Amino acid sequence: MTDLIAELEALRARDLPTHGGRTLAYVYDSGLPDADEIGRRALAMFASTNGLDPTAFPSLAAMERDLIATAKPLVGAPDGAVGTVTSGGTESILLAVQTARDAARRERPSMVVPTTAHGAFHKAAHYFGVRVVAIDVDPVSKRAVPEAMAAAIDEDTVLVAVSAPSYAHGVVDPVAPIAAAAAERGVRCHVDACIGGWVLPWLDHEPWGLDVAGVTSLSVDLHKYAYTPKGVSLLLHRDPALRRPQFFASADWPGYTMLNATMQSTKSGGPLAAAWAVVRHIGTDGYRALVGTTVDATRRIAAAVAAHPHLRLAAEPDTTLVAVETDTALDVFTLSDEMLVRGWFTQPQMGFRDLAPTLHLTVSAATAADEFLADLDEAVAAAVAAGPVQVAPELRAAAAQLDPSTLDDAAFDGLLAAAGLSGDGLPTRMAPVNALLDAAPPRLREALLIAFLDRLTR
Incomplete structure (x- = not known):
């Protein structure tokens, strides 16, 4: 056993760090060791349970109901709203698209999304045969344009989607006018709040959730800013009737009747239990404090980027994500390499249509802004000295x-x-x-x- 643990540790040593706030994509660090510990213990305690059958493991059903009940007031859900725990934001989005498609029953179903919508919508389109109608965002604010989104809705549209915020640029789309346009045409509207849904409730921001008229579903990930172990997301629908097409059942074989609320059948109860434990442990006041710390670091980083002679913000961040552009003296790809040399993983994002390449920063509560900015200055100087990469x-x-x-x-x-x-x-x-x-x-x-x-x- 000792040899196996040593081998695991050797393999793990090659990975990016998940703690310390220096990996600014993929992972989220609260900086709270006790929250991490209770999450690990719950994960191990329920690892062998199976969410396939809630009657066999009623503990999982109880924890799922608790998490949905906790989330509902945070995202503006009405009393009658219902929800499901999924394995992550992509599964939540897949289910939102599948549910909208099955409810609408169009011959050539389509969905209207901004070009900044998460790639999971394109994955859902690929899986479920729903055509993507991607509408260009405002080139300055990087937000969806309500008039353009509304004009794209037609008789084939089964879903309209917006982001709160978008992953690429960290801005919240104008939810209210877009949801109103969808409702006027009798079309569902989904808010992808996977990355912002556990941050925005503690910020002063215009309505973005299920309290907005016309919003029919919303996704929020707990393994992001609720700081729970991977992978747990919530998909909420305004009422049970809207969710019903999400469910799948099959009695067309001699075994048990297959009955699923999600894409998965067998699924470990470990992540669900870990999320339940961490959310309970940190609590509302704890999250308010974490959001305050994280937003403060985000604003300091954003202000420094905006003031830098070689850098600029792709958009003013609404939550905890920062997208950085560069001038022609360097490029974001070399800058990303230079930051990695200094112990920071920052995510380069490719250009798309008229949108420039950017450096993506996901700021966590454990991210030390002053250390980051000191190393960023050094990295920019090194990237300028090297010059931008030239492609023949x-x-x-x-x-x-x-x-x-x-x-x-x-x-x-x-x-x-x-x-x-x-x-x-x-x-x-x-x-x-x-x-x-x-x-x-x-x-x-x-x-x-x-x-x-x-x-x-x-």
Whole structure:
């Protein structure tokens, strides 16, 4: 057993740190060791329970009801609202889309979303045959444009979606006018509050939740700013009738009647129990304090970025996410590499349509703003000294002409080698790889990364 633990520790040592506030994407650190400890204990205690059948494990059903009851007043849900615990924000969004599609029964179902909507909506479209109608956001505020969203609703629309906030730029879409336009056409409106739904309740912000007329469903992740272990999200519907198409049952076989509220059948009760324990432990006052700490750090970082001669904000952040653009003296990909050298993981985001590449920062309660900003100054200076990565014009032209559907395995091997994504592991410096991916059209970028993932998991 000692050898196995040592082997696990050796494997884990290669990962990004999940505590300390230096990984500014993927993980969330409250800085509260006691909350982490109770989450781990609950996770282990309920790891072998199975959420497939709530009559077999009534403890899980009780904890799920408690979490929904806790969330309802925070997101403005009416008394009759109902909810479901899912494995994460993507599953919550998948279920929202599937439920809207099944309820509307359109021959060619579509959904209207801003271009900044989370990629999970595109995944849902792929899985469920719902066409995405993506509407450009305001180029300055990065928010959805209500008039454009409303104009895109037609007889095929089964769902309209908005973000609170968007992951890419950290801004809250204008929920009220968009939800009103959806309601006027008899269309559901989903608010993706996966990343902001446990922050916005403690901020002074215009209405964004189920208290907004026309909003029919909302998703909020607990493994983000509720600081619970992965992976727990909540999907809430305004009333039981709206949720009913989400459920699946099948008696067309000789075994037990399959009955599911989520995409999963068997699912460990561990994450649910851990979320229940951590949410109870931290409590409303604890979350208010955590949000205050996090928002203060976010505002200090945003102010410093706005004042920097080589940096600018892609948009003024509404919650705890910051998107950083650069001037032409450097690029976000080299800047990301330089921050990693200094012990900070920051996430480079590719350009899209008229939206520039950005550096994404997810600020947690444990993020030390002063340390971050000191290292950011050094990293910018180093990135300016190195200069932006140059992608040869002929390579850009060739990428624009490539049709990924015509490429075979050998062609992908060659392209991955050219991009620096072949062999074992990743290159030490990702800037040349990311700059090349940024130059590739979205379909080619997707195909290259799928090919890379395929080879990584062989």
